[in-house]
Amino acid sequence: MPTRILDDDIVKLDAAETGKKLAATLFWGDEIEEVGPGVFRIWRTEFDAQTGFKLVPQDVVPKKNKQLRFREEPLLKVRFVDVGQGDATMIETPGGERILLDGGEGPWIRRYLRVAFAHLLKDGPVDLAAIVVSHGDADHFAGLTELVDHKSGGKRLVQTKLVLHNGLAKGSAERDVEVFGETVKVGKKTFVTDLVGDLRQVPDERLNKPFKDWKAALRSLGDDVGDLEIRRTFYDDDPFAFIDSTKIEVIGPIVEQVDGKDALPFLKTPGGSSLSASHTVNGHSIVLRLTHGNVRFLFGADLNEESEEALVERVQRDGRSLESEVLKVPHHGSADFSPRMLEKVRAVVSVVSCGDENSTKEYIHPRAGLVGALGKYSRSSVERPLVYATEMVAFFRRLTNATQQLDKPDAQGNRERKVLNPYEKSAFGIVHVRSDGERSLVATHSGKDDQKESYVFRTDPLGNVSFEEPSIL
Secondary structure (H helix, E strand, O other), rough: OOEEEOOOEEEEEEEEEOOOOOEEEEEEEOEEEEEEEEEEEEEEEEEEEOOOEEEEEEEEEEHHOOOOOOOOOOEEEEEEEOOOOOOEEEEEEOOEEEEEEEOOOOOOHHHHHHHHHHHHOOOOOOOOOOEOOOOOOOOHHHHHHHHHOOEEEEEEOOOEEEEEEEOOOOEEEEEOOOOOOOOEEEEOOOOOOOOOOOOHHHHHOOOHHHHHHHHHHHHHHHHOOOEEEEEEOOOOOOOOOOOOOOOOEEEEEOEEEEEOOOEEEEEOOOOOOOOOOHHHHOOOOOOOEEOOOEEEEEOOOOHHHHHHHHHHHHHHHOOOOOOOEEEHHHHHHOOOOOHHHHHHHOOOOOOOOOOOOHHOOOOOOOOHHHHHHHOOOOOOOOOOOEEEEEEEEEEEEEOOOOOOOOOOOOOOOOEEEEEOEEEEOOOOEEEEEEEEEOHHHHHHHHOOOOOOOEEEEOOOOOEEEOOOOOOOO
8 A cells, every 4th residue: 555645734534434524634744545546544543451552444535525635755744742741852854764852751652652653553663763862850751761661562662773861860869969970170160070871881879760760671672672872962963964854963962071071060050059950950951953954943952041051152152053943942931041042043933841730740831931032032024923832732621520539538438539620631732843844834733623723834045934824724
């Protein structure tokens, strides 16, 4: 069966057996199997109580028998995946390479890939050209441990031969200055010199629990795939040289030399002078800048104001640019940001990955001042820049007759109680960006299966942007 690449922005597909029931909505650049004249096949992941998850084919037809358009050349496809409090981004190059940048903290990225990549899973694990752990906070990589570890029917969901990280491995030390291992003080600055290469070679006693679990998952993956490379990357390193269809640069973290060794400076608490392990691991995130034709993406991980200022200065010194049409906003929309960096980026599309879903994960993200700054420092030639927060483009449904299991019986002997005004997330806030290097589509879902919001803009070689009419389909 031939595989075709869609050249329509949004395609609604009905079940072939009825010709009416909406079966799927696909976007520009998605692939679909053609099984006959006007008949196509998609793949679904379904759960069976007896056998667990299974892949099921479904034949579909275009809604109202619309004549579909197809293209020869694949697109760049970037998915900003809603994983609650955390980050996860899937990059698919026109050359077919898939790069997973972070994976949140819970099971969300695993569940998303099982559904969104069912058409690939039917042939085996999803092959990733690289997994990138931007930095060592659990809300960015603990979900990768679940993903890499998970097997269904003895088969992995994903496999890769390249894992990149920033070199800072967290331990369980109580003092911040000891969390990353050995340090050296030079003048008034303290540097981390105990940077890690292959995490599998680091003793367990040097690591905290999330890192121990990740190390075990990587060892298991290495046993299965064989030649697994785990390496530290940094400014001007070139781990993506093997990709021809798209340019991906590493522009963070910025390492310095101390006694002939690579080192990363300890960063400070905002507005204070004390060393902060959390700001250090965030500020030294891996930062990627992707260029495809005229369109640029900047993936800001968890940068903070101190590291953003350092990045702006280094890029200016090297005669480079941060300007990008699409910005993955640093640190979930934290108040700890540099307006000067936003001014240099001049984004047209800004995506905040956030999801404060319980009191332990409540950080008031995105902060109002940050959202205002995104608007202020967006591309001045664009009258209506796009600002997304994954939590805001998700959909929450109110439940009726929901109950909560109690740890112990209440005074009346009940082991459960009714929950007032409970909600569940029935549609996750995925932000899709597709581009051929000049024309770009940005699309999101909604609470209605048949309703999507989309925008299309064009970028010329000078970075000038013009929008087509927006639509809700």
